[in-house]
Amino acid sequence: MTGTAPQATKPARDFTFITPSLRRLTEYEALTVHQQPDALNFDRPRGNLNVTEWCLLRPDGSPLWRPDSTRLRHPDWFAFRDPAQQWQRTYVRHQEQQETSIARATEDAALDGNLAELDPRWIDRLLCTHYRAWSFFDYAIFRALAPAQREALSDTLGNVLCFQCFDHLRHAQGVILYLVELENCAAGVDDGAGKAAWLTSAIYQPARRLAEQIMATDDWGELLIGLNLVVGPLLQQMATSDLVRRNALQNNDAVASCMVMTAERDRRRNLAATQAFVRMVTDSTCSDSAINRITIQAWLDEWTPRVMAAARALSPVFEAPPVRAIEFSDSYRAAAAATAKIVTDLGFRASADSTS
Amino acid sequence: MKNADFIKAHDRVKDFDWSPSYTPPSARYPTQYKIPVKTRDPFRHLVRDYCSMERDKDDRQYGAMSDVMARAKMPAKASERWTEVLKIVLPVTTYAEYAAMKCTGQLVDAVDNAELCQGYLAQMIDEVRHVNQEAHLVRYLAKHAPDPEGFTQGFKMRGTNFITRAGRAAFDAFFAGDPIEGALNLQVVAETAYTNPIFVTLTEVAAANGDQATPTTFLSVQSDEARHMANGYATLAAIASVPDNLPRLQRDFDTAFWRQHTFLDTFVSGVYDYFQEERGGSYLEAWTEWVGNDWGGSYIQRLEPFGVNLPRGWAEATDRIKWLGHTAMMLFAASWPMQFIRFDPLTARDFEWFEKKYPGWYGHYGKFWEAFATMTDPADGKLALSMFDGMPPLCRVCHLPCVFPRPDISTMRVKDHGGRKHAFCSEGCEYAFRLESHRYAMNHTWLEHYDGYDLATYIEECGLLRADGKTLIAQPSLRRDKMWTLADIRAQHYEIRDPLRNLPSQGPVGLIQ
Numbered sequence: 001m002t003g004t005a006p007q008a009t010k011p012a013r014d015f016t017f018i019t020p021s022l023r024r025l026t027e028y029e030a031l032t033v034h035q036q037p038d039a040l041n042f043d044r045p046r047g048n049l050n051v052t053e054w055c056l057l058r059p060d061g062s063p064l065w066r067p068d069s070t071r072l073r074h075p076d077w078f079a080f081r082d083p084a085q086q087w088q089r090t091y092v093r094h095q096e097q098q099e100t101s102i103a104r105a106t107e108d109a110a111l112d113g114n115l116a117e118l119d120p121r122w123i124d125r126l127l128c129t130h131y132r133a134w135s136f137f138d139y140a141i142f143r144a145l146a147p148a149q150r151e152a153l154s155d156t157l158g159n160v161l162c163f164q165c166f167d168h169l170r171h172a173q174g175v176i177l178y179l180v181e182l183e184n185c186a187a188g189v190d191d192g193a194g195k196a197a198w199l200t201s202a203i204y205q206p207a208r209r210l211a212e213q214i215m216a217t218d219d220w221g222e223l224l225i226g227l228n229l230v231v232g233p234l235l236q237q238m239a240t241s242d243l244v245r246r247n248a249l250q251n252n253d254a255v256a257s258c259m260v261m262t263a264e265r266d267r268r269r270n271l272a273a274t275q276a277f278v279r280m281v282t283d284s285t286c287s288d289s290a291i292n293r294i295t296i297q298a299w300l301d302e303w304t305p306r307v308m309a310a311a312r313a314l315s316p317v318f319e320a321p322p323v324r325a326i327e328f329s330d331s332y333r334a335a336a337a338a339t340a341k342i343v344t345d346l347g348f349r350a351s352a353d354s355t356s
Numbered sequence: 357m358k359n360a361d362f363i364k365a366h367d368r369v370k371d372f373d374w375s376p377s378y379t380p381p382s383a384r385y386p387t388q389y390k391i392p393v394k395t396r397d398p399f400r401h402l403v404r405d406y407c408s409m410e411r412d413k414d415d416r417q418y419g420a421m422s423d424v425m426a427r428a429k430m431p432a433k434a435s436e437r438w439t440e441v442l443k444i445v446l447p448v449t450t451y452a453e454y455a456a457m458k459c460t461g462q463l464v465d466a467v468d469n470a471e472l473c474q475g476y477l478a479q480m481i482d483e484v485r486h487v488n489q490e491a492h493l494v495r496y497l498a499k500h501a502p503d504p505e506g507f508t509q510g511f512k513m514r515g516t517n518f519i520t521r522a523g524r525a526a527f528d529a530f531f532a533g534d535p536i537e538g539a540l541n542l543q544v545v546a547e548t549a550y551t552n553p554i555f556v557t558l559t560e561v562a563a564a565n566g567d568q569a570t571p572t573t574f575l576s577v578q579s580d581e582a583r584h585m586a587n588g589y590a591t592l593a594a595i596a597s598v599p600d601n602l603p604r605l606q607r608d609f610d611t612a613f614w615r616q617h618t619f620l621d622t623f624v625s626g627v628y629d630y631f632q633e634e635r636g637g638s639y640l641e642a643w644t645e646w647v648g649n650d651w652g653g654s655y656i657q658r659l660e661p662f663g664v665n666l667p668r669g670w671a672e673a674t675d676r677i678k679w680l681g682h683t684a685m686m687l688f689a690a691s692w693p694m695q696f697i698r699f700d701p702l703t704a705r706d707f708e709w710f711e712k713k714y715p716g717w718y719g720h721y722g723k724f725w726e727a728f729a730t731m732t733d734p735a736d737g738k739l740a741l742s743m744f745d746g747m748p749p750l751c752r753v754c755h756l757p758c759v760f761p762r763p764d765i766s767t768m769r770v771k772d773h774g775g776r777k778h779a780f781c782s783e784g785c786e787y788a789f790r791l792e793s794h795r796y797a798m799n800h801t802w803l804e805h806y807d808g809y810d811l812a813t814y815i816e817e818c819g820l821l822r823a824d825g826k827t828l829i830a831q832p833s834l835r836r837d838k839m840w841t842l843a844d845i846r847a848q849h850y851e852i853r854d855p856l857r858n859l860p861s862q863g864p865v866g867l868i869q
Contacts, residue, residue, distance in 0.1 A: 009823040013499050017512035031491040034511055035454050037524065043515025046817055047805030055525035055755060056532045057795045059386075064532055088485040089414045096407035103357075103404065139372040143464060143473070146480065147384050150461030150531065155454070162457070162484060165464075169477055170403040173369055177404065180365045181357070191368055199374060212379035 017042075021081045028085035036155035038078060039063070069151040070221030071295045072281050073288035077154035080280055083272045091163050095170060098262035102174060105258040106181050114254060115185035122251045123188055125320035126244065131175050131256065132194025133204050134239050138172040140211035141165075141227060148220035160273045161220060164227075167266040174259050203317060206310040207235070213306065221277075225296060226303040228274035229346075232267045234339040235307050240264075242331040243317055250325040271342070278346050297348055304339075304351035311335065366400045372470040385466045388604050389536045393469055395594040401583070406478050410485065417489065417576040421496055425568055431500035435565035435633040436834050437700040442497060442570065443506035444697055445627055447514050448523040449554070450490040452546065456584075457483035458531035459538040463591070466535040472594070475587045482580040493573045500569075505822045505829045506696040513696050516818045518802035519623070519688065522755040526619035529612065532795070536595060536605075540612040543588025549651040550620050551581045557642040558624070564634045589655075596662035605664060611791065613667035614784035618754040621673070625681025626688060629710070630702075638713035643677050669784045676761040678714060682721050687757050689728055689832070690740040691747070693811060693845055696820055698831040701729035720762055732833035734844040740832065741811075741850060749779035749856040750801035753788050756781055770856065773797055773865040779856050790868045803854035812846040 018025055018033045037043045039052045054064045086094075109115045145165035152158040176191070183189040198204050210231075217223050245260035281292040311332060318328035340350035357365070373393075401409075425431070431439070460480040464473045491511075498507035514520040530542040555578035559571035595601050621643065628639035652674075656666050689699050702710075702725045710717040724743065731738040741747075748759040748768070758768035758781040767782045773789075774797050780786040789796050806814055815821065820829050826841045 009825075011503075011505050011823040012508045013504050014508065015495060015498065015511070016508050030495050031488040035450065035487050035491065037451075037515065039515075042512070045516045045802070045805045047809070048807060049800055049805050051800065053799050054528065054532075055521065055796075055799050056528040057798070059533050059792070059795065061794050064528060088481065088488045089418065092407055092410050092414065092481070092485070095403070096411040099404040099407050136372065136374070139470075142477070146461045146464030146473075146477070148461075149480075150458045150465075158457075159484060162461075162480060166403070166477060166481055169474065172372065173365075173403050176368045177357070177365050177402065180361045180368070184361070195371065195374075205378075209378040212376040215376070216379045216382045218382050218384060 021079075026085055028082065028087050028090075031087045032155055032159055033078060034155065036065075036078075036158060038154075039065075041076065042078065065153055066151070067153070069153065070219050072221040072292050074281050074286055074292075075288075077152075077157060080154060080156045080160075080277060082156060082160050083276050084269045086159070086163055086269075091166075095166070098265065099170070099174075102178075102255070102259050102262060106178060106255050109255050110181060110185050114252065115182055118182075118186055118253055119251060119322040120186070120188050121320075121322045122247075122253060123182065123186055124190070124193070126247060126251070126317075127175075127179065127182070127253075127256065128188075128190045128193040129197050130194075130239075130317050130320070131244050132179060132191065133198040133201070134207075134244075135172040135175040135194065136198045137207055137211050137239070138168040140215050141231075142168040142172065144215045144217060144223060145227075147218075148223050151218075152220050157220075157224075157277070160270075160277075161224065164266075164270045164273075167263075167270070171259075171263050171266075174263075178255055178259065203313055206306075206313040207239075210235075210306050210310045221281075222299050224274050224277060225299055228267075228270045229278075229342055230300065230303045230307045230339060232271060233342055234304075234335045235311050236263075236267060237335045237338065238311050238331050239314060242326050242335070243314065243321075246325040247321040247323070250323040251321055275342075275346060282347065293347070300343055300348055301351055308336070308351075362400070362402075365402060369402065369474060370471040373468055373473075385462045385535045387466050387534050387536055389534070389595050389601050390598045391467050391469065391536075392594050392597060395469055395472060395590055401475075401478055406481075410481075413576050413579060414485075417572055418492070420572050421492075421569055425572070426496075426500060429500070430566075430568050431497055432502055434501075434562075434567035434569075436502060436698075437633045438562065438565040438567055438631050439497065439501050440503070440506070440697045440700070440834070441627050441631040442494075442567075443510050444517075444519065444695065446490050446494045446497075447510045448520055448623065450487055450494070450511070451514065451520075451524060452527045452530075453483050453486035453490060455527040455530040456542050456547075457487065459535070459542045462531055462535040462538055467591070469594070472587070472590060475583070475590070479580075479584050479587055482584070485580070486577050489573050489577060493569060496569055503698065506698075509819060509829075510696055512819060516802075517695065518691075518750065518755070518757075519695075521802050522619055522750075523623065525753070525755040526615055529615045534608070536591070537608045537612065539588060539591045540605075540608050541616060543584055544592050544609070545612050545616045546620065547581055548585045548588055548655060549647045550616065550624070551578060551585075552646040552650070553628075553639070553642045554620075554624055555581065557637070557646065558628060561628060561632050561636065564636055565632060566634075592659065592664070593662065596659060596664050599663070602663045607791070609664065610668035611788050613673075614669050614782075614788060615754065617669070617673045618751075618756060618760075618781065618785065621677055622680045622684045622756060622760070625677070626685040629681055629713075630685045630689075631700075633700075635706075635709045639681055640677060640713065648674065668787075672782075672784070679720070679761040682710075682714065682717060683760055683762055684756070686721055686724050687747070687759065690724075690744060692740065692830050692832050693815060693828060693840070694820070695830040697829075698834050700834050701725065701732060701832070720764070728832065732831075732835065733838050734840045735838070737844070737847065739845075739848050739850060742848075746853050746855050747803060749854065749859065750803050751781035751785050752778040752796050752799070752801065753785035754781060755801055770859045770861050771863060771865040772861045773867075777856055777859070777861055778865065779859070786865070787868075790865055793865065793867055801854070801856075803852070803856070806852045807854035807857070809852045810846075811848065811850040811852060812842055814852060815842060815845060 149158045149161035240260045248256040282289045315328045343350045460476040463476045498504045555574040559574045562570040625639035748757040758779045
């Protein structure tokens, strides 16, 4: 039925509707960009009517995606590209590798007697109380990022938020899985200690206050910036990298160390995405860059003291490990300095608290 | 991990929520429903197991496509009639997946139930997976199919094509409203009733027509859907367990069913029945098995003890199924220059199949298809659109043509509201408008956007041309020696007209307070 007459011009064999960020279209771009409707530009019918509209509005009459879902402004949110170029397959493969490494480390530690040899004080104070309490903080971030991915104004941004959302539930569940395995090898594992501490201990109330503020934050741009430029390098660094990973090595706990290292890898990815995001909205070619700078600075000024309060409250936990790898003051100073560097490298003023 | 440990871990992950005492939660997605804090667990998947399972599935699917299927040039061996329709099917299904991802984001926020939230998270990533899988399939076909035009730019057409716009109107309901309303549209209706006919039965059609890439992708997608159905059932059972929820639940369920039925049954039945070359079963048969018997007859009936009944409009939908796809396909084929696929005129063998599967079909549609087959050569200068006085108006709610179930028994009505005229294709769509007019009343249909446009201008403006800049992507046949060009269309002087402006109103819409 079909003829063979060639067309005058050879047709393209790849998507022609995406502008690649580099010379060639990447797989990540091809499978991600313009999946979210863009009523302002890409999907707008030219036609007779110069209107931006949606077939179905929300119950309050607002559009499916609200331009004011973030205080930041940009003419084309679809221009954002995740530096890690993650799409579902690459992301899930990466997380499967990380989870497999944890599962094997746990299995080996159980079989070679390492788990049975852990100091009961380490198990009680750090694992069951602190690390398990911290799983609630990660759970809160998971709950906050789910609506953030819903509201984000492009597919490339929504996917970054979606993957980070998944990261945090992975971290939260990881603690539970570890304690369940530990119960089979060691006495005195109290899974309920973490929740009790999270709800009542003075050490964790500033963190719980912060977690509840995070869950109540509607602006997805603010969440991205607050979580990855402040909470991650400062609070997560202290609560997990310093308190758990560094102490774990000194307290013969290879599993906890491995778990936190995978979380740190996630954190680096999310930080890089956020840095790219901040550069995009503050780039001189963005007409709203000046106002965006003011907005971001205001967020940093607002988030940093809250996060530092949560970090300072963790001070007694630094006394808890049987063998102490790091003092609170050193951890706090280094984390604050690292946070200040991240912020100043992006052209913002570090909070006075973080430089003092 | 031992099974007992797994169950213990799973019980513990249910206990993550607490009642905030420092900062009240944000009312981002106000819900009319009372949601129990504890429910029956839909399924037990922790992130660790989830990643392992999905990676295996990804490796199998992408591995098969990039290895043996590509080397064997399998896409080139598939039926061209079938392959062509994937140019429009896949951009539509991909948006459904994207909208589903947004739905689950709302559910995680609104449902303070840790076990359900974790099920929603797995579904959220699944939906990203499905978007990527289906976009990958489009790209794969752009690379390997005999005619890439339409695959390479199909996603660009979604905002300006009247059929894909109707798809958006249906799937927007996954995440435009109350999160539970979204779950009813997505999980209870679209996924539970329709993913089997789409991702299972339609893949049988694809495979029978030599297309192995689509089944490889769709069956992998469908392997996630059982969990999503479980999410939907768990959500529905939780909501229905609170008596105060029942009136609202039945109302939203009624609307959700109609919104999804109008688009999905119309679109899928046309695809299913008209693009098979190696013919097997009909959409009516697939619908009867999966939607009529399994969903309506079993799944929903199990909910009757909770007080949830078959949706309003169910009996009417059951009657409409016989004709929806045929009516839609007549308009779809007639409007071929506005599309981005090539159509294959029906043959005597097709006619015989249709009459057997849908007795009476020839009397309503046979003459059109006979005439269509004579209008494929541009040298004859006959547009199939010329067989009609014009296009029917588009429905304000579902955005489909108001011509269903059949032109001679159309249930169209035209009403006034807010100083504008609105056409509705059916009582069900008018009912949705009467309940929440403000969510629909401001939109414009495709015909309102392009009223008065010269067809050639529309084609040019929307980029519906091939790489030579002259030949249309869409064609009324698969012949490559006689392809229509923009000049051929321009010579027809066909103007797109919205008939709504001249249709009399039957009075104001009676809003339901």
